[in-house]
Amino acid sequence: MQTQELARGFVDPVFAAQGVFRAAMWALSRPGRPQELATDLIPPAPLSPEAAALALALCDYETPVFLDAALAAERAVGDFLRFHTGAPIVAEPGQARFAFISNPLNMLEFSEFSQGIPEFPDASVTLILQVASFVDHGFTLEGPGIKGRLGFGAAPLPEHFAARMAANRTLFPRGIDLLLAGAGQVAGLPRSVAVKEG
Amino acid sequence: MTSQHTGEMPAISYNFAYLDEQTKRMIRRAILKAIAIPGYQVPFAAREMPMPYGWGTGGVQVTAAVLGPDDVLKVIDQGADDTTNAVAIRGFFEKTAGVATTTATTEATLIQTRHRIPETKLSENQILVYQVPIPEPLRFLEPRETETRQLHALEEYGLMHVKLYEDIARHGHIATTYAYPVEVAGRYVMDPSPIPKFDNPKMDDCPALQLFGAGREKRIYAIPPYTTVRSLDFEDHPFKVQRFAKPCALCAATGVYLDEVILDDRGGRMFVCSDTDYCNARQAEGHRGEMAAPVSSSGGAVLPHPTPLPHGEREQGDAPSLTLTARGAPEGAGEGPFGAEIAS
Numbered sequence: 190m191q192t193q194e195l196a197r198g199f200v201d202p203v204f205a206a207q208g209v210f211r212a213a214m215w216a217l218s219r220p221g222r223p224q225e226l227a228t229d230l231i232p233p234a235p236l237s238p239e240a241a242a243l244a245l246a247l248c249d250y251e252t253p254v255f256l257d258a259a260l261a262a263e264r265a266v267g268d269f270l271r272f273h274t275g276a277p278i279v280a281e282p283g284q285a286r287f288a289f290i291s292n293p294l295n296m297l298e299f300s301e302f303s304q305g306i307p308e309f310p311d312a313s314v315t316l317i318l319q320v321a322s323f324v325d326h327g328f329t330l331e332g333p334g335i336k337g338r339l340g341f342g343a344a345p346l347p348e349h350f351a352a353r354m355a356a357n358r359t360l361f362p363r364g365i366d367l368l369l370a371g372a373g374q375v376a377g378l379p380r381s382v383a384v385k386e387g
Numbered sequence: 388m389t390s391q392h393t394g395e396m397p398a399i400s401y402n403f404a405y406l407d408e409q410t411k412r413m414i415r416r417a418i419l420k421a422i423a424i425p426g427y428q429v430p431f432a433a434r435e436m437p438m439p440y441g442w443g444t445g446g447v448q449v450t451a452a453v454l455g456p457d458d459v460l461k462v463i464d465q466g467a468d469d470t471t472n473a474v475a476i477r478g479f480f481e482k483t484a485g486v487a488t489t490t491a492t493t494e495a496t497l498i499q500t501r502h503r504i505p506e507t508k509l510s511e512n513q514i515l516v517y518q519v520p521i522p523e524p525l526r527f528l529e530p531r532e533t534e535t536r537q538l539h540a541l542e543e544y545g546l547m548h549v550k551l552y553e554d555i556a557r558h559g560h561i562a563t564t565y566a567y568p569v570e571v572a573g574r575y576v577m578d579p580s581p582i583p584k585f586d587n588p589k590m591d592d593c594p595a596l597q598l599f600g601a602g603r604e605k606r607i608y609a610i611p612p613y614t615t616v617r618s619l620d621f622e623d624h625p626f627k628v629q630r631f632a633k634p635c636a637l638c639a640a641t642g643v644y645l646d647e648v649i650l651d652d653r654g655g656r657m658f659v660c661s662d663t664d665y666c667n668a669r670q671a672e673g674h675r676g677e678m679a680a681p682v683s684s685s686g687g688a689v690l691p692h693p694t695p696l697p698h699g700e701r702e703q704g705d706a707p708s709l710t711l712t713a714r715g716a717p718e719g720a721g722e723g724p725f726g727a728e729i730a731s
């Protein structure tokens with residue numbers, strides 16, 4: 190196998206990071222409303238450009254990163270993230286502050302990840318799930334950031350997704366937060382959101 | 388003036404919005420968790436800023452982490468865009484980020500504020516950043532940080548209710564008029580910063596994102612859009628906002644927060660909008676209060692907003708130097724000749 194050249198990072202790191210952060214900020218402020226996330230990154234597969242952009246904007250040496258099996262299997266993915274963010278890649282999901290999931294269908298249980306402690310519920314993971322598409326139905330969302338109710342769906346999602354999110358909601362203020370990275374978009378499902386089937 | 392447009396090399400080159408990228412990332416992560424846990428105070432490693440703490444370094448750091456080149460920034464202090472504190476912070480971001488600034492609430496994408504929420508209803512695409520001197524609502528009741536963390540974790544807010552009830556026992560009503568505690572999304576009790584309780588209802592179900600930064604105590608907290616924010620009260624003593632006996636003397640607005648302005652040394656005074664942008668806009672639309680100049684045939688120039696005299700505002704740990712130029716606002720319920728609170 191040939192030595193691959195390391196894929197480049199943001200062309201304009203300051204403004205790219207700011208723009209990606211703002212997309213993530215509005216995504217978590219408006220649960221279930223996909224926000225535009227434009228990026229020119231070409232990361233090694235199966236890491237998606239949008240997930241890579243979130244990593245470069247939010248991760249650094251202070252944030253241990255967990256990769257799911259498909260991402261961890263590609264050495265270039267870990268090299269790319271380590272080089273551009275300085276984040277340590279950890280094998281133990283419970284140690285991660287960010288976890289990148291390229292294959293949500295068979296992802297770990299939420300309880301495998303750090304959910305914070307009662308005095309510091311913020312000391313919890315943010316899961317970044319790579320999805321292919323968003324729709325406005327399948328689940329009904331309620332909670333802070335949502336005026337009334339909102340229909341939302343994405344694919345692929347882990348099975349028993351509503352039950353997982355309901356269990357996560359019962360832990361509040363502990364819990365995990367989700368950013369769903371789709372093509373040119375990011376949607377947020379913070380722990381505060383109530384997700385129901387239908 | 389921005390260094391970008393002078394065509395010369397600036398004397399000092401800044402990181403965009405002053406902070407280094409690592410610090411911005413750390414603050415941004417804190418902001419994301421703050422949004423996910425409405426009303427919870429996220430600790431962050433605050434940086435030294437080139438201004439004293441009382442000047443809103445927490446708010447400045449939040450703004451610096453959020454701000455982008457396309458933002459339009461408005462900075463207000465006690466409702467006014469032209470006070471020393473507001474001018475200094477606006478100038479800081481003009482210089483370090485080159486962003487466009489405005490005094491018009493409707494044109495701003497990001498509004499940094501000290502002590503007020505604008506009268507104009509905020510919209511979905513706006514961010515309101517509050518400067519916070521003391522973020523912990525339980526601090527005056529329990530000085531130990533480990534204890535207040537426990538109380539929040541257990542949702543044990545009995546102390547706060549006892550304090551408010553003592554007010555009722557002593558004064559016949561809840562005497563707290565500033566930094567009046569709120570419950571956010573049915574869970575955390577939060578200090579809304581020293582805004583008048585008049586502004587508390589504006590936080591409830593607000594379409595804008597509200598972010599709070601405390602520099603000295605290194606805390607960031609948030610209220611997402613469309614979130615329930617309830618001012619603490621009792622069934623027999625429901626929460627009430629201050630009311631003013633007369634409309635604004637310049638624009639005739641009612642249902643807004645008014646400042647007292649001393650007109651002369653013979654006791655002459657008038658009450659005008661604390662929110663100068665709101666007042667100026669109303670005057671430009673032709674609204675005239677009892678002290679306003681008559682409408683001219685040409686459509687009427689806006690009366691320059693007078694600067695109220697300072698009157699010894701309690702600073703709640705904020706920089707005392709700011710009292711020299713800060714616009715005053717009534718402090719205690721029913722104090723002095725201010726618009727009296729309608730007592731039940």
Ligand SMILES: [Zn+2]
Pocket residue numbers: 635636637638639640659660665666667669
């Ligand atoms: Zn007015």
